[in-house]
Amino acid sequence: MSTKVQRSVVGIELMAGEECDAIVSAVLDDIPHASVVQVPGMVQLDVPDRLVIHASAVETYLGREWDTRDLNQVVSAYRGYFTRWDEEQVVLSWDAEDRGDAPNV
Amino acid sequence: MKPAEQYQRLTHSLHWDPTYVSEDAYIPEEWRTSCTMPDWKKFNDPFQILFEDYVRIQAEKEDKFHAVRDAGARFGHIGRVDPRWVEAMKSFNTALTYSEYYNYRGHVRVARFAPAPAIRIASMVQAMDERRHAEEAIYQARDYVKHHKSGFLLPRDRITFFERHWYFQGDRSFFEDLITTDPIEAIIGTNLVFETAFTNLLFIAAPAAGVANGDYGFGQAHMTIQSDETRHMALGQAVARAMLQNDDMNLELIQDWVDKWFWRCHRLLLAVVGPVLDYFPKVKPISYREAFQRYVVEDFIQGYVSELSQFGLKPPRHLDQALSELEHGSHTIWRELYASRKSLWFDVHQPTAEDIEWMNEKYPSFDAVHGDYWRAVADGADMQADSLPMICDICHFPCTFPEPKTAVALPVDYEGDRYWFCSEGCKWIFEREASKYKRTIEPSALLLGDKDPAWVAQFLNISPDGTPLGGTAAPEGYFPAMPVPATI
Ligand SMILES: [Fe+2]
Ligand SMILES: [Fe+2]
Numbered sequence: 001m002s003t004k005v006q007r008s009v010v011g012i013e014l015m016a017g018e019e020c021d022a023i024v025s026a027v028l029d030d031i032p033h034a035s036v037v038q039v040p041g042m043v044q045l046d047v048p049d050r051l052v053i054h055a056s057a058v059e060t061y062l063g064r065e066w067d068t069r070d071l072n073q074v075v076s077a078y079r080g081y082f083t084r085w086d087e088e089q090v091v092l093s094w095d096a097e098d099r100g101d102a103p104n105v
Numbered sequence: 106m107k108p109a110e111q112y113q114r115l116t117h118s119l120h121w122d123p124t125y126v127s128e129d130a131y132i133p134e135e136w137r138t139s140c141t142m143p144d145w146k147k148f149n150d151p152f153q154i155l156f157e158d159y160v161r162i163q164a165e166k167e168d169k170f171h172a173v174r175d176a177g178a179r180f181g182h183i184g185r186v187d188p189r190w191v192e193a194m195k196s197f198n199t200a201l202t203y204s205e206y207y208n209y210r211g212h213v214r215v216a217r218f219a220p221a222p223a224i225r226i227a228s229m230v231q232a233m234d235e236r237r238h239a240e241e242a243i244y245q246a247r248d249y250v251k252h253h254k255s256g257f258l259l260p261r262d263r264i265t266f267f268e269r270h271w272y273f274q275g276d277r278s279f280f281e282d283l284i285t286t287d288p289i290e291a292i293i294g295t296n297l298v299f300e301t302a303f304t305n306l307l308f309i310a311a312p313a314a315g316v317a318n319g320d321y322g323f324g325q326a327h328m329t330i331q332s333d334e335t336r337h338m339a340l341g342q343a344v345a346r347a348m349l350q351n352d353d354m355n356l357e358l359i360q361d362w363v364d365k366w367f368w369r370c371h372r373l374l375l376a377v378v379g380p381v382l383d384y385f386p387k388v389k390p391i392s393y394r395e396a397f398q399r400y401v402v403e404d405f406i407q408g409y410v411s412e413l414s415q416f417g418l419k420p421p422r423h424l425d426q427a428l429s430e431l432e433h434g435s436h437t438i439w440r441e442l443y444a445s446r447k448s449l450w451f452d453v454h455q456p457t458a459e460d461i462e463w464m465n466e467k468y469p470s471f472d473a474v475h476g477d478y479w480r481a482v483a484d485g486a487d488m489q490a491d492s493l494p495m496i497c498d499i500c501h502f503p504c505t506f507p508e509p510k511t512a513v514a515l516p517v518d519y520e521g522d523r524y525w526f527c528s529e530g531c532k533w534i535f536e537r538e539a540s541k542y543k544r545t546i547e548p549s550a551l552l553l554g555d556k557d558p559a560w561v562a563q564f565l566n567i568s569p570d571g572t573p574l575g576g577t578a579a580p581e582g583y584f585p586a587m588p589v590p591a592t593i
Contacts, residue, residue, distance in 0.1 A: 004415070007407035013309060015328045040316035040390055041324045042309065069158055073165060076331035077305045079404040081412075082151055082339055086108075094412060096346070 010080030010092045011035075011046035019074050022061035023053060030057075042076065050093040051080070052101050112153040117146060120222035136218040138289040140359075141352045145221040148347050151339045152227070159230055163237065166329040170241060173325040174248060182321055183252035190318040191255040193385030195451035197311070198246050199263045200276045200377055205239035207280035211291055219288040227340045228292075234333040241326045248322060258450065262573040265566040266450060271493060272442070274501040279373050282541075283366075289344065290362045296341025298366035300334050302405035306378050308334060310396035314381065317388040342409060349416035356417045361537065363410075367421035368530030371430075372500040379435030380442065383464070384456070392467040394431045402428075423530040432468055433508040436475045441503050443482075444490035448565050450573050455482050474508055493553060497527035499534050499542060519543060 014020040020043050027045060028034055030052065037044040045051075059066045068090050083098040084091040091100040123131045142148065177183040212232035216225050249257035258266075267273045283294050308331035315323035348355040375393070382393045410420055421427075439453070446453040456464065456479060464471040482488055494503035495514065504514040504527040515526045519539050526532040535542050553561050558569075563580040566573055 004412050005408055006411040007403055009403075009408075013305075015332070040313045041328065042313065069162065070165075072162055072332055072335060073169075074332065075335050076328050077309050077400070077404075078335060078338075079408050081342060085152070094408070096412075 005094045008049050008094055009046050010049065010051050010094060011044065011078065012051070012075050012092065013042055013044045013077040015074045015076060016041055016043055017074070018062065019058075019066070019070070022058045022066070023071075023074075025061045026053060026057035027051060030054075046079075050091065050095070050098060052092075053090040054101070055088055055090075108155060109153065111155055115155060116150075116153075116226045117222050120146070120225070132218050132220075136214070136288065138218075138220055138287050140287075140289045140348050140355045142221070142347065143351055148221040148223050149343070150223040150227040151343050152336045154227075154230060154336065156230075159233075163233075163333075166332065167237070170322075170325050170329055171244075174244060174322050177248065177322045178252055181252075182319065183248050184254070186249075186253060186320045187318040187387050188255055189385055189387050189452075189454065190315060190320055191249055191253055191257065192452040192454075193381050194245070194249060194320075194323070195255075195258055196272075196385075197377065197381050198242055198249075199258065199266055200273060201307075202239055202242040202246065202263065203267045204276055204280055205235050205242060207284055208295065209235035209239060211235075211280070211284035211295065214284060215288045215291050219292070224288075224292065224340070224344065227336070231296075231333075231337055231340070234337070238330045238333070241330065245322055245326055256572070258573060259575065262450065262566060262575060265573075270448075270565055271496060271501070271503075272449065274496070275373055275376055278499075278501045279369055282369070285541075289348065290358075292341055292344045293359060293362040294366035294369075296337045297345050297409075298341075298363060299370050301338040301341055301409060302367070302401050303370045303374055304331065304334050305400035305404070306374055306382075306393070306396045309400075310391050310393075311378065311381050313390045314386045314388070317390045318386050345413060345418075346416075349413060349418060353417075360418060363418065364422040365534050365537070368423045368427065368528075368534060369500065371423075371427040372502060372528070372531070375430065375434040376438045376500075376502045380439055383435040383467075384439045384454075384460070389463055393435050394467065397431055423528075423533070426529060430507045432470055433474060434506065436464070436468070436471060437505050437508045438502070440475065440478060440509060441494060441505050444488050445494070447489065447569070447571060448561075448567050450567055450571065455479065474510070495525065497531050498524040498544065499526060499531035500528075502527060 012023075014023060016038070024036055024043060024045055027047070028036070031047050035044075035046040037046075053068070053071070055066055055068050068085060068087060071085075071090055078092060080092040080094055081096055082090065083093050083096060084100045088103070089100040091098055209232050212228045212235055216228040216232055219225050219228060243260075246257060246260075246263070249255065250259065267277060283291060283299075286294060308327040312324040312327035312331075315321075315327070345359060348359055379393045382389065382391060382396060406420055406424065410418060442449060442453045443455070461471075461479065464475075478488070494505065496502065497504050504525060505512045506527055507513075513528060515529070515532045517524045517526065517532060517535060517539075519535075520543065522544060524535060524544070526535060553564065556564070560580045562568060563574065566575075568574055
């Protein structure tokens with residue numbers, strides 16, 4: 001639980017579709033208790049403290065290459081700070097210094 | 106070259122300090138920020154978007170939007186949008202078209218006058234976004250005109266309503282205020298407060314309602330608009346953080362700007378978006394109060410504001426007043442609209458039994474406060490207002506909050522004139538910068554009070570049966586204080 005904020009939940013709201021499904025599946029692999037709520041046209045994904053989207057996991061679900069910059073196509077709202085957004089990881093966290101997960105070896 | 110290096114090259118190295126002209130000539134004093142930073146050049150936009158990526162991503166967003174529009178025309182979805190929702194669009198789409206265009210103008214100005222190269226580039230990109238948003242709203246209006254049997258509005262009617270009708274002067278004055286501020290105030294007001302806390306109500310909650318009522322084009326347009334908003338929010342959060350972190354002197358200014366724009370956003374959205382969630386749609390996926398709780402209270406106040414409290418930022422000074430207005434706000438404004446429905450160009454319906462059941466479920470004191478009003482209407486009472494509502498001199502919405510029976514109107518005397526305010530929040534904003542907000546045009550109640558009905562009808566662009574007169578011709582003797590630019 002991050003002590004930096006009163007309500008330590010981060011999350012994204014995504015336009016429903018293939019990319020959304022792949023991102024949600026990738027996140028659920030890491031955080032099985034994430035909250036996933038369907039609303040008309042959209043999916044709201046909320047998790048405690050921090051959320052890391054690994055491009056490689058999204059690619060596995062999509063079955064094709066996926067450029068993390070294209071996340072901007074489908075994310076409509078978010079809570080938390082984007083503290084990292086590069087080729088490998090997109091990190092959403094209430095800790096402004098959060099630099100993401102250690103690389104998989 | 107790595108994207109981060111490329112970003113540095115294409116952002117920071119495109120900036121230069123003027124040497125042929127003085128700084129005063131380069132940035133006139135009234136456009137120079139009062140905030141301070143040890144080194145503005147060190148500030149970085151978290152998104153660090155490269156222009157070539159921007160163009161590619163935005164082109165794809167546009168392709169997807171136009172594909173949905175095309176499908177809507179081809180398969181007839183647009184014609185089948187629920188008529189009540191199209192009435193919402195006669196109000197909301199008109200407000201949005203010009204609001205987005207104002208935002209475009211505002212960001213072009215920030216791109217020119219902001220002190221940090223990274224803010225200037227991000228604002229330039231944002232100006233292009235805002236322009237796109239205005240254009241999407243216009244495409245949507247065109248689709249309703251062409252494919253829906255609701256008598257949608259033509260551009261000349263839309264601009265006339267926006268420029269003159271009392272219901273839109275709140276929206277108009279909000280944006281005229283926003284685009285004439287200190288450039289860092291513009292970022293705090295737009296990117297931190299309006300876009301981080303409030304645009305989710307416009308572009309997520311409202312499209313959910315649109316989709317639920319068959320308007321897929323609206324859903325698609327607004328979700329892609331909101332996807333641009335993610336970049337804007339990140340800029341606002343980064344600017345606020347950098348100002349607070351780097352110089353204690355900035356705290357008071359940032360706090361004042363957060364307080365001011367929080368109240369202005371609250372009033373504008375309650376009055377314009379409240380009805381779009383709670384009244385117009387037949388199928389209502391989320392109430393205004395629930396959406397406010399999720400996006401404004403949980404995300405903005407309990408998230409961003411509480412994170413920034415480590416640097417001394419406090420919750421907005423009129424937060425409690427805003428919260429206490431939510432129970433009655435949208436019902437109060439709907440009653441105000443209902444009473445002046447003869448001078449409105451969209452249909453203000455009497456809530457159905459189903460609507461009332463939903464209200465009672467979402468707003469527990471609805472029946473106690475508004476039940477009798479609608480029972481009287483059901484029994485045949487006319488409820489027509491015989492005069493225009495008394496308007497607040499800051500927000501330009503009627504002095505009717507928190508609800509008609511306990512409405513507040515607070516006076517302030519300034520330079521020989523008496524001003525009236527709907528709330529402590531609006532009064533505080535006026536007193537902080539009275540010279541900016543002093544009256545330059547008669548409020549519509551006075552302007553129209555002694556005029557003959559034909560003059561009033563032409564001014565409001567509404568014939569007695571409620572259809573637009575179809576023109577921007579102003580009646581004799583009317584000069585707008587600041588005409589809305591007719592570029593779009
Ligand atoms: Fe916009
Ligand atoms: Fe007001």
